[in-house]
Amino acid sequence: MQSIISIQGVGKSYASGFTALKSIDLEIQRGEIFALLGPNGAGKTTLISIICGIVNATSGKVIADGFDIARDYRQARSQIGLVPQELTTDSFETVWHTVAFSRGLFGKPANPEYLEKILRQLSLWEKRNAKMLELSGGMKRRVMIAKALSHEPSILFLDEPTAGVDVELRRDMWEIVRELRENGVTIILTTHYIEEAEEMADRIGVINRGELMLVEQKTELMQKLGQKQLNLYLQSPLESLPAELAQYNLTLSEDGTQLTYTFDAHQDTTGIAQLMRSLSQLGIDLKDLQSKQSSLEEIFVSLVHGKDV
Amino acid sequence: MNLNGVLAIYKFEMSRTRRTLMQSILSPVLSTSLYFIVFGTAIGSRMGNIDGVSYGAFIIPGLLMLSLLSESISNASFGIFFPKFSGTIYEVLSAPVSPFEIVAGYVGAAATKSLIIGALILATARVFVDYQIDHPVWMLGFLILTALTFSMFGFIIGIWADDFQKLQVIPLMVITPLTFLGGAFYSINMLPEPWQTLTLFNPVVYLISGFRWAFYGISDVNVAVSLGMTFLFLLLCLTAVWWIFRTGYRIRH
Numbered sequence: 001m002q003s004i005i006s007i008q009g010v011g012k013s014y015a016s017g018f019t020a021l022k023s024i025d026l027e028i029q030r031g032e033i034f035a036l037l038g039p040n041g042a043g044k045t046t047l048i049s050i051i052c053g054i055v056n057a058t059s060g061k062v063i064a065d066g067f068d069i070a071r072d073y074r075q076a077r078s079q080i081g082l083v084p085q086e087l088t089t090d091s092f093e094t095v096w097h098t099v100a101f102s103r104g105l106f107g108k109p110a111n112p113e114y115l116e117k118i119l120r121q122l123s124l125w126e127k128r129n130a131k132m133l134e135l136s137g138g139m140k141r142r143v144m145i146a147k148a149l150s151h152e153p154s155i156l157f158l159d160e161p162t163a164g165v166d167v168e169l170r171r172d173m174w175e176i177v178r179e180l181r182e183n184g185v186t187i188i189l190t191t192h193y194i195e196e197a198e199e200m201a202d203r204i205g206v207i208n209r210g211e212l213m214l215v216e217q218k219t220e221l222m223q224k225l226g227q228k229q230l231n232l233y234l235q236s237p238l239e240s241l242p243a244e245l246a247q248y249n250l251t252l253s254e255d256g257t258q259l260t261y262t263f264d265a266h267q268d269t270t271g272i273a274q275l276m277r278s279l280s281q282l283g284i285d286l287k288d289l290q291s292k293q294s295s296l297e298e299i300f301v302s303l304v305h306g307k308d309v
Numbered sequence: 310m311n312l313n314g315v316l317a318i319y320k321f322e323m324s325r326t327r328r329t330l331m332q333s334i335l336s337p338v339l340s341t342s343l344y345f346i347v348f349g350t351a352i353g354s355r356m357g358n359i360d361g362v363s364y365g366a367f368i369i370p371g372l373l374m375l376s377l378l379s380e381s382i383s384n385a386s387f388g389i390f391f392p393k394f395s396g397t398i399y400e401v402l403s404a405p406v407s408p409f410e411i412v413a414g415y416v417g418a419a420a421t422k423s424l425i426i427g428a429l430i431l432a433t434a435r436v437f438v439d440y441q442i443d444h445p446v447w448m449l450g451f452l453i454l455t456a457l458t459f460s461m462f463g464f465i466i467g468i469w470a471d472d473f474q475k476l477q478v479i480p481l482m483v484i485t486p487l488t489f490l491g492g493a494f495y496s497i498n499m500l501p502e503p504w505q506t507l508t509l510f511n512p513v514v515y516l517i518s519g520f521r522w523a524f525y526g527i528s529d530v531n532v533a534v535s536l537g538m539t540f541l542f543l544l545l546c547l548t549a550v551w552w553i554f555r556t557g558y559r560i561r562h
Contacts, residue, residue: 074311089397101320
Protein backbone atom coordinates (compact mmCIF):
# COMPACT_ATOMS: atom_id res chain seq x y z
CA MET A 1 0.00 0.00 0.00
CA GLN A 2 1.10 3.55 -0.67
CA SER A 3 1.96 5.62 2.39
CA ILE A 4 0.12 8.92 2.86
CA ILE A 5 2.34 10.20 5.64
CA SER A 6 6.03 9.58 5.85
CA ILE A 7 7.77 10.56 9.08
CA GLN A 8 11.53 10.49 8.74
CA GLY A 9 13.83 10.88 11.72
CA VAL A 10 11.59 13.39 13.48
CA GLY A 11 12.90 14.54 16.84
CA LYS A 12 11.92 17.28 19.25
CA SER A 13 14.01 18.75 22.05
CA TYR A 14 13.20 21.85 24.06
CA ALA A 15 15.57 24.57 25.20
CA SER A 16 15.21 23.21 28.74
CA GLY A 17 17.01 20.09 27.53
CA PHE A 18 13.88 17.93 27.65
CA THR A 19 13.62 15.54 24.73
CA ALA A 20 9.98 14.95 23.85
CA LEU A 21 10.69 12.83 20.79
CA LYS A 22 13.77 10.87 19.82
CA SER A 23 14.22 10.12 16.16
CA ILE A 24 10.84 8.80 14.95
CA ASP A 25 10.41 6.95 11.65
CA LEU A 26 6.91 5.95 10.69
CA GLU A 27 4.88 5.36 7.54
CA ILE A 28 1.09 5.76 7.64
CA GLN A 29 -0.74 3.90 4.89
CA ARG A 30 -3.46 5.52 2.83
CA GLY A 31 -6.93 4.69 4.07
CA GLU A 32 -5.95 2.99 7.31
CA ILE A 33 -6.83 3.70 10.91
CA PHE A 34 -3.58 3.97 12.80
CA ALA A 35 -3.54 4.12 16.58
CA LEU A 36 -0.66 5.69 18.39
CA LEU A 37 -0.74 4.16 21.80
CA GLY A 38 1.22 5.30 24.79
CA PRO A 39 1.00 6.53 28.36
CA ASN A 40 0.55 10.21 29.21
CA GLY A 41 3.63 12.24 28.33
CA ALA A 42 4.90 9.62 25.87
CA GLY A 43 5.14 12.11 22.99
CA LYS A 44 1.94 11.28 21.10
CA THR A 45 0.59 14.83 21.03
CA THR A 46 4.02 16.27 20.24
CA LEU A 47 4.31 14.04 17.18
CA ILE A 48 0.82 14.97 15.97
CA SER A 49 1.48 18.65 16.63
CA ILE A 50 4.62 18.54 14.51
CA ILE A 51 2.80 16.95 11.58
CA CYS A 52 -0.01 19.51 11.83
CA GLY A 53 2.35 22.48 12.01
CA ILE A 54 1.70 23.55 15.60
CA VAL A 55 5.12 22.56 16.89
CA ASN A 56 8.42 22.85 15.01
CA ALA A 57 10.48 19.68 14.83
CA THR A 58 14.11 19.89 15.94
CA SER A 59 15.15 17.34 13.34
CA GLY A 60 13.81 15.18 10.56
CA LYS A 61 11.09 15.74 8.01
CA VAL A 62 7.49 14.79 7.35
CA ILE A 63 5.85 14.26 3.97
CA ALA A 64 2.05 14.44 3.96
CA ASP A 65 0.32 13.30 0.78
CA GLY A 66 3.48 14.00 -1.17
CA PHE A 67 4.10 17.45 0.32
CA ASP A 68 6.84 18.43 2.73
CA ILE A 69 5.08 19.89 5.78
CA ALA A 70 7.68 22.65 6.13
CA ARG A 71 8.42 23.58 2.54
CA ASP A 72 5.00 22.97 0.97
CA TYR A 73 3.04 23.75 4.11
CA ARG A 74 0.01 25.09 2.26
CA GLN A 75 -0.61 21.93 0.24
CA ALA A 76 0.30 19.65 3.14
CA ARG A 77 -1.94 21.39 5.68
CA SER A 78 -4.87 21.56 3.26
CA GLN A 79 -4.94 17.77 3.37
CA ILE A 80 -4.92 17.54 7.16
CA GLY A 81 -7.68 17.93 9.72
CA LEU A 82 -6.93 17.95 13.44
CA VAL A 83 -9.19 17.28 16.39
CA PRO A 84 -7.14 18.29 19.41
CA GLN A 85 -7.38 16.70 22.80
CA GLU A 86 -8.57 19.80 24.62
CA LEU A 87 -12.05 21.09 23.88
CA THR A 88 -10.85 24.53 22.91
CA THR A 89 -13.73 26.42 21.35
CA ASP A 90 -14.89 29.97 20.94
CA SER A 91 -17.65 29.93 23.53
CA PHE A 92 -19.71 32.75 22.05
CA GLU A 93 -19.70 31.54 18.46
CA THR A 94 -22.50 29.41 17.05
CA VAL A 95 -21.83 25.90 15.80
CA TRP A 96 -22.47 26.99 12.22
CA HIS A 97 -20.16 30.00 12.37
CA THR A 98 -17.30 28.17 14.00
CA VAL A 99 -17.43 25.38 11.40
CA ALA A 100 -17.75 27.89 8.54
CA PHE A 101 -14.77 29.78 10.00
CA SER A 102 -12.64 26.64 9.90
CA ARG A 103 -13.51 26.00 6.26
CA GLY A 104 -12.58 29.54 5.29
CA LEU A 105 -9.39 29.46 7.32
CA PHE A 106 -8.27 26.42 5.36
CA GLY A 107 -8.76 28.34 2.14
CA LYS A 108 -11.97 26.72 0.93
CA PRO A 109 -14.82 28.79 -0.52
CA ALA A 110 -18.10 28.70 1.38
CA ASN A 111 -20.14 25.55 0.77
CA PRO A 112 -23.28 25.46 2.94
CA GLU A 113 -24.43 22.13 1.41
CA TYR A 114 -21.24 20.39 2.46
CA LEU A 115 -21.34 21.90 5.96
CA GLU A 116 -24.93 20.79 6.30
CA LYS A 117 -23.91 17.29 5.29
CA ILE A 118 -21.21 16.97 7.93
CA LEU A 119 -23.35 18.59 10.62
CA ARG A 120 -26.11 16.08 9.87
CA GLN A 121 -23.63 13.23 9.80
CA LEU A 122 -22.41 14.23 13.26
CA SER A 123 -25.96 14.79 14.58
CA LEU A 124 -25.25 18.49 15.00
CA TRP A 125 -27.71 19.93 12.51
CA GLU A 126 -30.36 20.70 15.13
CA LYS A 127 -27.73 22.53 17.17
CA ARG A 128 -26.34 24.62 14.31
CA ASN A 129 -27.55 27.90 15.81
CA ALA A 130 -26.56 27.06 19.38
CA LYS A 131 -23.62 28.85 20.93
CA MET A 132 -20.68 26.67 21.81
CA LEU A 133 -21.04 27.41 25.51
CA GLU A 134 -24.53 25.91 25.46
CA LEU A 135 -23.27 22.51 24.30
CA SER A 136 -22.39 19.46 26.36
CA GLY A 137 -18.84 18.10 26.30
CA GLY A 138 -19.82 15.35 23.89
CA MET A 139 -21.46 17.80 21.50
CA LYS A 140 -18.42 20.06 21.65
CA ARG A 141 -16.26 17.10 20.70
CA ARG A 142 -18.49 16.52 17.68
CA VAL A 143 -18.14 20.19 16.71
CA MET A 144 -14.37 19.82 16.90
CA ILE A 145 -14.64 16.92 14.49
CA ALA A 146 -16.94 18.94 12.20
CA LYS A 147 -14.38 21.79 12.23
CA ALA A 148 -11.59 19.38 11.36
CA LEU A 149 -13.63 17.92 8.49
CA SER A 150 -14.93 21.26 7.22
CA HIS A 151 -12.21 21.63 4.60
CA GLU A 152 -12.57 18.07 3.28
CA PRO A 153 -9.21 16.71 4.43
CA SER A 154 -7.90 13.32 3.35
CA ILE A 155 -6.02 12.83 6.62
CA LEU A 156 -7.63 13.22 10.02
CA PHE A 157 -5.80 13.34 13.34
CA LEU A 158 -7.79 12.58 16.44
CA ASP A 159 -5.87 13.32 19.59
CA GLU A 160 -7.40 11.29 22.41
CA PRO A 161 -10.86 11.47 20.81
CA THR A 162 -12.67 9.78 23.66
CA ALA A 163 -10.79 11.16 26.67
CA GLY A 164 -13.37 11.96 29.31
CA VAL A 165 -16.25 10.80 27.13
CA ASP A 166 -18.90 8.41 28.43
CA VAL A 167 -19.23 4.88 27.12
CA GLU A 168 -22.19 5.55 24.85
CA LEU A 169 -20.58 8.54 23.20
CA ARG A 170 -17.36 6.62 22.85
CA ARG A 171 -19.20 3.96 20.82
CA ASP A 172 -20.76 6.74 18.71
CA MET A 173 -17.34 8.24 18.14
CA TRP A 174 -15.96 4.90 16.98
CA GLU A 175 -18.86 4.59 14.58
CA ILE A 176 -18.16 8.07 13.18
CA VAL A 177 -14.50 7.20 12.69
CA ARG A 178 -15.39 4.00 10.85
CA GLU A 179 -17.74 5.92 8.55
CA LEU A 180 -15.01 8.42 7.81
CA ARG A 181 -12.65 5.67 6.89
CA GLU A 182 -15.25 4.20 4.57
CA ASN A 183 -15.33 7.60 2.88
CA GLY A 184 -11.61 7.28 2.23
CA VAL A 185 -10.20 9.38 5.05
CA THR A 186 -6.97 8.16 6.62
CA ILE A 187 -7.23 8.35 10.39
CA ILE A 188 -4.48 8.62 12.94
CA LEU A 189 -5.65 8.58 16.51
CA THR A 190 -3.76 8.74 19.74
CA THR A 191 -5.08 7.07 22.78
CA HIS A 192 -4.07 5.68 26.07
CA TYR A 193 -7.17 3.51 26.12
CA ILE A 194 -6.05 0.12 24.89
CA GLU A 195 -9.67 -0.80 24.30
CA GLU A 196 -9.93 1.97 21.76
CA ALA A 197 -6.90 0.87 19.77
CA GLU A 198 -8.00 -2.73 19.97
CA GLU A 199 -11.51 -1.86 18.80
CA MET A 200 -10.68 0.45 15.96
CA ALA A 201 -7.15 0.35 14.63
CA ASP A 202 -5.78 -1.53 11.67
CA ARG A 203 -2.27 -0.92 12.88
CA ILE A 204 -0.87 0.11 16.21
CA GLY A 205 2.26 2.01 17.09
CA VAL A 206 3.38 1.95 20.71
CA ILE A 207 5.20 5.06 21.84
CA ASN A 208 6.86 5.61 25.19
CA ARG A 209 9.25 8.30 26.39
CA GLY A 210 9.54 9.75 22.91
CA GLU A 211 10.47 6.46 21.29
CA LEU A 212 8.41 4.42 18.91
CA MET A 213 8.76 0.98 20.42
CA LEU A 214 6.94 -1.00 17.79
CA VAL A 215 4.54 -0.74 14.88
CA GLU A 216 2.46 -3.78 14.00
CA GLN A 217 -0.79 -4.84 12.43
CA LYS A 218 -3.14 -5.07 15.38
CA THR A 219 -3.88 -8.73 14.83
CA GLU A 220 -0.22 -9.58 14.40
CA LEU A 221 0.72 -7.64 17.47
CA MET A 222 -1.80 -9.51 19.51
CA GLN A 223 -0.70 -12.80 18.07
CA LYS A 224 2.97 -12.07 18.38
CA LEU A 225 2.95 -10.93 21.92
CA GLY A 226 -0.20 -12.67 23.04
CA GLN A 227 0.34 -15.06 25.86
CA LYS A 228 -2.40 -17.54 26.36
CA GLN A 229 -3.60 -18.89 29.62
CA LEU A 230 -5.39 -22.12 30.26
CA ASN A 231 -7.43 -22.24 33.44
CA LEU A 232 -8.06 -25.74 34.79
CA TYR A 233 -10.85 -26.10 37.34
CA LEU A 234 -10.21 -29.15 39.52
CA GLN A 235 -12.70 -31.72 40.72
CA SER A 236 -11.06 -31.82 44.15
CA PRO A 237 -8.69 -29.20 45.58
CA LEU A 238 -4.94 -29.73 45.80
CA GLU A 239 -2.93 -28.79 48.88
CA SER A 240 0.14 -27.96 46.87
CA LEU A 241 1.49 -28.29 43.38
CA PRO A 242 2.74 -31.87 42.89
CA ALA A 243 6.49 -32.13 42.17
CA GLU A 244 5.72 -34.01 38.95
CA LEU A 245 4.13 -30.84 37.57
CA ALA A 246 7.06 -28.55 38.42
CA GLN A 247 8.28 -28.63 34.80
CA TYR A 248 5.14 -26.78 33.64
CA ASN A 249 4.51 -23.06 33.94
CA LEU A 250 1.70 -23.57 36.41
CA THR A 251 0.27 -21.64 39.34
CA LEU A 252 -2.16 -23.03 41.89
CA SER A 253 -4.92 -20.81 43.23
CA GLU A 254 -5.04 -20.18 46.99
CA ASP A 255 -8.01 -22.43 47.56
CA GLY A 256 -6.34 -25.17 45.53
CA THR A 257 -9.25 -25.58 43.10
CA GLN A 258 -7.72 -23.96 40.04
CA LEU A 259 -4.53 -24.40 38.08
CA THR A 260 -3.42 -21.73 35.60
CA TYR A 261 -1.12 -22.75 32.78
CA THR A 262 0.57 -19.94 30.82
CA PHE A 263 1.91 -20.74 27.36
CA ASP A 264 2.82 -19.22 24.04
CA ALA A 265 0.05 -19.97 21.57
CA HIS A 266 2.40 -19.70 18.60
CA GLN A 267 4.94 -22.32 19.65
CA ASP A 268 4.76 -25.56 17.73
CA THR A 269 4.18 -27.41 20.93
CA THR A 270 2.15 -25.64 23.53
CA GLY A 271 2.65 -28.45 26.04
CA ILE A 272 -1.06 -28.77 26.63
CA ALA A 273 -1.31 -32.40 25.51
CA GLN A 274 1.64 -33.38 27.71
CA LEU A 275 0.18 -31.52 30.67
CA MET A 276 -3.13 -33.28 30.22
CA ARG A 277 -1.38 -36.66 30.21
CA SER A 278 0.57 -35.77 33.35
CA LEU A 279 -2.62 -34.69 35.12
CA SER A 280 -4.30 -37.91 34.12
CA GLN A 281 -1.37 -39.98 35.33
CA LEU A 282 -1.50 -38.18 38.69
CA GLY A 283 -5.24 -38.87 38.91
CA ILE A 284 -6.14 -35.16 38.97
CA ASP A 285 -9.62 -34.87 37.51
CA LEU A 286 -10.91 -31.72 35.82
CA LYS A 287 -14.30 -30.13 36.27
CA ASP A 288 -13.90 -27.51 33.54
CA LEU A 289 -11.30 -25.68 31.54
CA GLN A 290 -11.07 -22.32 29.83
CA SER A 291 -8.42 -20.60 27.76
CA LYS A 292 -7.85 -16.84 27.58
CA GLN A 293 -5.78 -14.62 25.28
CA SER A 294 -3.95 -11.71 26.86
CA SER A 295 -5.46 -8.35 25.94
CA LEU A 296 -3.65 -5.47 24.30
CA GLU A 297 -3.59 -3.84 27.71
CA GLU A 298 -1.52 -6.66 29.13
CA ILE A 299 0.72 -6.58 26.07
CA PHE A 300 1.14 -2.86 26.47
CA VAL A 301 1.93 -3.02 30.17
CA SER A 302 4.53 -5.69 29.57
CA LEU A 303 6.10 -3.63 26.76
CA VAL A 304 6.25 -0.38 28.64
CA HIS A 305 7.47 -1.93 31.84
CA GLY A 306 9.84 -4.24 30.06
CA LYS A 307 11.55 -1.17 28.66
CA ASP A 308 11.57 0.60 31.99
CA VAL A 309 13.31 -2.16 33.89
CA MET B 310 -2.46 33.65 -1.29
CA ASN B 311 -5.16 32.17 0.96
CA LEU B 312 -7.67 34.99 0.65
CA ASN B 313 -10.46 32.91 2.17
CA GLY B 314 -8.26 32.35 5.21
CA VAL B 315 -7.55 36.07 5.65
CA LEU B 316 -11.24 36.84 5.27
CA ALA B 317 -12.19 34.13 7.79
CA ILE B 318 -9.94 35.69 10.44
CA TYR B 319 -11.05 39.21 9.53
CA LYS B 320 -14.75 38.36 9.68
CA PHE B 321 -14.30 36.41 12.91
CA GLU B 322 -12.65 39.42 14.54
CA MET B 323 -15.25 41.83 13.21
CA SER B 324 -18.07 39.66 14.49
CA ARG B 325 -16.39 39.71 17.91
CA THR B 326 -16.56 43.51 17.68
CA ARG B 327 -20.27 43.38 16.85
CA ARG B 328 -20.90 41.10 19.81
CA THR B 329 -19.16 43.53 22.16
CA LEU B 330 -20.44 46.75 20.61
CA MET B 331 -20.88 48.59 23.91
CA GLN B 332 -17.37 47.89 25.08
CA SER B 333 -15.52 48.06 21.81
CA ILE B 334 -17.14 50.97 19.99
CA LEU B 335 -19.41 52.95 22.26
CA SER B 336 -17.17 53.12 25.29
CA PRO B 337 -14.20 54.84 23.56
CA VAL B 338 -16.59 57.25 21.85
CA LEU B 339 -18.23 58.08 25.18
CA SER B 340 -14.94 58.63 27.00
CA THR B 341 -13.64 60.88 24.21
CA SER B 342 -16.91 62.84 24.30
CA LEU B 343 -16.28 63.48 27.99
CA TYR B 344 -12.89 64.98 27.11
CA PHE B 345 -14.59 67.26 24.58
CA ILE B 346 -17.16 68.38 27.13
CA VAL B 347 -14.62 69.01 29.90
CA PHE B 348 -11.60 70.31 27.99
CA GLY B 349 -13.22 71.53 24.81
CA THR B 350 -16.44 73.16 25.88
CA ALA B 351 -16.11 73.86 29.62
CA ILE B 352 -12.41 74.68 30.16
CA GLY B 353 -11.67 75.44 26.48
CA SER B 354 -14.12 78.33 26.41
CA ARG B 355 -11.98 80.14 29.01
CA MET B 356 -8.72 79.52 27.16
CA GLY B 357 -7.16 81.51 24.37
CA ASN B 358 -6.43 80.22 20.88
CA ILE B 359 -3.28 78.22 20.18
CA ASP B 360 -1.61 79.13 16.88
CA GLY B 361 -4.89 80.68 15.83
CA VAL B 362 -6.98 77.61 16.56
CA SER B 363 -9.56 77.51 19.36
CA TYR B 364 -8.56 75.21 22.22
CA GLY B 365 -11.56 72.92 21.69
CA ALA B 366 -10.58 72.38 18.07
CA PHE B 367 -6.86 72.21 18.89
CA ILE B 368 -7.26 69.10 21.05
CA ILE B 369 -9.30 67.11 18.51
CA PRO B 370 -6.34 65.56 16.63
CA GLY B 371 -4.61 64.68 19.92
CA LEU B 372 -7.73 63.13 21.41
CA LEU B 373 -8.40 61.22 18.24
CA MET B 374 -4.81 59.97 18.29
CA LEU B 375 -5.15 58.98 21.95
CA SER B 376 -8.17 56.81 21.15
CA LEU B 377 -6.66 55.49 17.96
CA LEU B 378 -3.46 54.35 19.68
CA SER B 379 -5.07 52.77 22.70
CA GLU B 380 -7.90 51.14 20.75
CA SER B 381 -5.61 49.79 18.03
CA ILE B 382 -3.31 48.29 20.61
CA SER B 383 -6.02 46.82 22.79
CA ASN B 384 -8.06 45.40 19.89
CA ALA B 385 -5.16 43.74 18.17
CA SER B 386 -3.47 42.52 21.34
CA PHE B 387 -6.65 40.96 22.67
CA GLY B 388 -7.48 39.51 19.26
CA ILE B 389 -4.36 37.36 19.19
CA PHE B 390 -3.90 36.94 22.95
CA PHE B 391 -7.29 35.35 23.52
CA PRO B 392 -6.87 32.42 21.09
CA LYS B 393 -3.47 31.83 22.68
CA PHE B 394 -5.05 31.90 26.13
CA SER B 395 -8.04 29.69 25.23
CA GLY B 396 -6.04 27.33 23.02
CA THR B 397 -8.04 27.96 19.84
CA ILE B 398 -4.84 29.27 18.22
CA TYR B 399 -4.10 25.63 17.30
CA GLU B 400 -6.45 25.99 14.35
CA VAL B 401 -4.73 29.06 12.92
CA LEU B 402 -1.32 27.45 13.36
CA SER B 403 -2.38 24.25 11.63
CA ALA B 404 -4.12 26.05 8.75
CA PRO B 405 -2.53 26.73 5.37
CA VAL B 406 -2.13 30.43 6.10
CA SER B 407 1.16 32.30 5.91
CA PRO B 408 2.36 34.61 8.70
CA PHE B 409 1.55 37.56 6.45
CA GLU B 410 -2.03 36.33 6.04
CA ILE B 411 -2.46 35.80 9.78
CA VAL B 412 -1.24 39.33 10.45
CA ALA B 413 -3.37 40.74 7.64
CA GLY B 414 -6.49 39.15 9.15
CA TYR B 415 -5.94 40.15 12.76
CA VAL B 416 -4.29 43.52 12.20
CA GLY B 417 -6.64 44.42 9.36
CA ALA B 418 -9.67 43.83 11.58
CA ALA B 419 -8.18 45.74 14.53
CA ALA B 420 -7.27 48.67 12.28
CA THR B 421 -10.74 48.68 10.70
CA LYS B 422 -12.29 48.86 14.13
CA SER B 423 -9.99 51.73 15.11
CA LEU B 424 -10.94 53.60 11.95
CA ILE B 425 -14.64 53.15 12.72
CA ILE B 426 -14.04 54.51 16.21
CA GLY B 427 -12.01 57.39 14.74
CA ALA B 428 -14.82 58.30 12.37
CA LEU B 429 -17.38 58.18 15.17
CA ILE B 430 -15.23 60.37 17.38
CA LEU B 431 -14.82 62.92 14.59
CA ALA B 432 -18.57 62.95 14.09
CA THR B 433 -19.15 63.29 17.84
CA ALA B 434 -16.62 66.12 18.09
CA ARG B 435 -18.70 68.10 15.62
CA VAL B 436 -21.48 68.20 18.21
CA PHE B 437 -19.27 70.01 20.72
CA VAL B 438 -16.66 71.89 18.70
CA ASP B 439 -16.41 73.53 15.32
CA TYR B 440 -13.36 72.30 13.39
CA GLN B 441 -12.01 72.12 9.87
CA ILE B 442 -9.81 69.64 8.00
CA ASP B 443 -7.35 71.45 5.71
CA HIS B 444 -5.82 68.33 4.21
CA PRO B 445 -8.45 65.57 4.31
CA VAL B 446 -6.43 63.10 2.22
CA TRP B 447 -3.41 63.50 4.48
CA MET B 448 -5.64 63.26 7.52
CA LEU B 449 -7.04 59.96 6.23
CA GLY B 450 -3.54 58.79 5.35
CA PHE B 451 -2.22 59.51 8.87
CA LEU B 452 -5.31 57.89 10.34
CA ILE B 453 -4.91 54.66 8.36
CA LEU B 454 -1.15 54.51 8.80
CA THR B 455 -1.38 55.02 12.56
CA ALA B 456 -4.23 52.53 12.94
CA LEU B 457 -2.25 49.91 11.01
CA THR B 458 1.03 50.57 12.77
CA PHE B 459 -0.40 50.48 16.27
CA SER B 460 -2.62 47.51 15.53
CA MET B 461 0.54 45.73 14.53
CA PHE B 462 2.20 46.92 17.72
CA GLY B 463 -0.81 45.54 19.62
CA PHE B 464 -0.46 42.22 17.78
CA ILE B 465 3.14 42.04 19.00
CA ILE B 466 2.06 42.77 22.57
CA GLY B 467 -0.62 40.08 22.31
CA ILE B 468 1.99 37.55 21.22
CA TRP B 469 4.41 38.63 23.92
CA ALA B 470 1.90 38.71 26.78
CA ASP B 471 1.46 35.48 28.66
CA ASP B 472 -1.00 36.86 31.18
CA PHE B 473 -3.72 39.50 31.31
CA GLN B 474 -1.55 41.94 33.25
CA LYS B 475 1.09 42.09 30.55
CA LEU B 476 -1.68 42.73 28.05
CA GLN B 477 -2.62 45.90 29.89
CA VAL B 478 0.74 47.15 31.04
CA ILE B 479 2.09 48.67 27.79
CA PRO B 480 -1.11 50.55 26.83
CA LEU B 481 -1.63 51.85 30.36
CA MET B 482 1.92 52.46 31.53
CA VAL B 483 3.57 53.52 28.27
CA ILE B 484 1.14 54.62 25.60
CA THR B 485 -1.25 56.70 27.72
CA PRO B 486 1.52 58.75 29.41
CA LEU B 487 3.34 59.23 26.11
CA THR B 488 0.15 60.48 24.48
CA PHE B 489 -0.71 62.87 27.32
CA LEU B 490 2.87 64.17 27.27
CA GLY B 491 3.04 64.11 23.48
CA GLY B 492 1.12 67.31 22.92
CA ALA B 493 -2.44 65.99 22.84
CA PHE B 494 -3.59 68.91 24.99
CA TYR B 495 -0.92 71.49 24.28
CA SER B 496 1.60 72.64 21.73
CA ILE B 497 5.07 71.53 22.73
CA ASN B 498 6.23 75.10 22.04
CA MET B 499 4.40 76.00 25.26
CA LEU B 500 6.84 73.85 27.28
CA PRO B 501 9.93 75.37 28.92
CA GLU B 502 13.36 73.92 28.21
CA PRO B 503 14.62 71.24 28.79
CA TRP B 504 11.17 69.67 28.50
CA GLN B 505 10.67 70.93 24.98
CA THR B 506 13.81 69.11 23.79
CA LEU B 507 13.13 66.03 25.90
CA THR B 508 9.66 65.77 24.41
CA LEU B 509 11.21 65.24 21.00
CA PHE B 510 12.25 61.78 22.20
CA ASN B 511 8.58 60.92 22.57
CA PRO B 512 7.50 59.26 19.33
CA VAL B 513 3.85 60.16 19.87
CA VAL B 514 4.75 63.86 19.47
CA TYR B 515 5.41 63.21 15.79
CA LEU B 516 2.13 61.35 15.29
CA ILE B 517 0.03 64.06 16.92
CA SER B 518 1.93 66.88 15.27
CA GLY B 519 1.55 65.44 11.79
CA PHE B 520 -2.09 64.69 12.39
CA ARG B 521 -2.76 68.21 13.65
CA TRP B 522 -1.08 69.62 10.56
CA ALA B 523 -3.55 67.66 8.41
CA PHE B 524 -6.38 69.38 10.30
CA TYR B 525 -5.19 72.96 10.72
CA GLY B 526 -1.93 73.30 8.82
CA ILE B 527 -0.05 73.90 12.09
CA SER B 528 2.54 71.54 13.53
CA ASP B 529 5.17 71.30 16.26
CA VAL B 530 7.61 69.46 14.02
CA ASN B 531 7.99 69.28 10.27
CA VAL B 532 5.28 67.14 8.70
CA ALA B 533 7.82 65.16 6.68
CA VAL B 534 9.56 64.22 9.93
CA SER B 535 6.19 63.15 11.34
CA LEU B 536 5.51 60.97 8.35
CA GLY B 537 9.03 59.54 8.46
CA MET B 538 8.69 58.66 12.14
CA THR B 539 5.34 56.94 11.55
CA PHE B 540 6.87 54.87 8.75
CA LEU B 541 9.88 54.09 10.94
CA PHE B 542 7.61 52.78 13.65
CA LEU B 543 5.69 50.71 11.10
CA LEU B 544 8.98 49.29 9.87
CA LEU B 545 10.04 48.38 13.43
CA CYS B 546 6.73 46.60 14.01
CA LEU B 547 7.00 44.73 10.70
CA THR B 548 10.51 43.60 11.62
CA ALA B 549 9.32 42.40 15.03
CA VAL B 550 6.42 40.47 13.47
CA TRP B 551 8.75 38.94 10.89
CA TRP B 552 11.09 37.82 13.69
CA ILE B 553 8.18 36.42 15.73
CA PHE B 554 7.07 34.16 12.92
CA ARG B 555 10.57 33.20 11.90
CA THR B 556 11.49 32.04 15.39
CA GLY B 557 8.01 30.89 16.43
CA TYR B 558 8.38 33.13 19.49
CA ARG B 559 5.64 32.31 22.00
CA ILE B 560 3.35 30.80 19.38
CA ARG B 561 5.00 27.84 17.69
CA HIS B 562 7.38 26.02 20.01
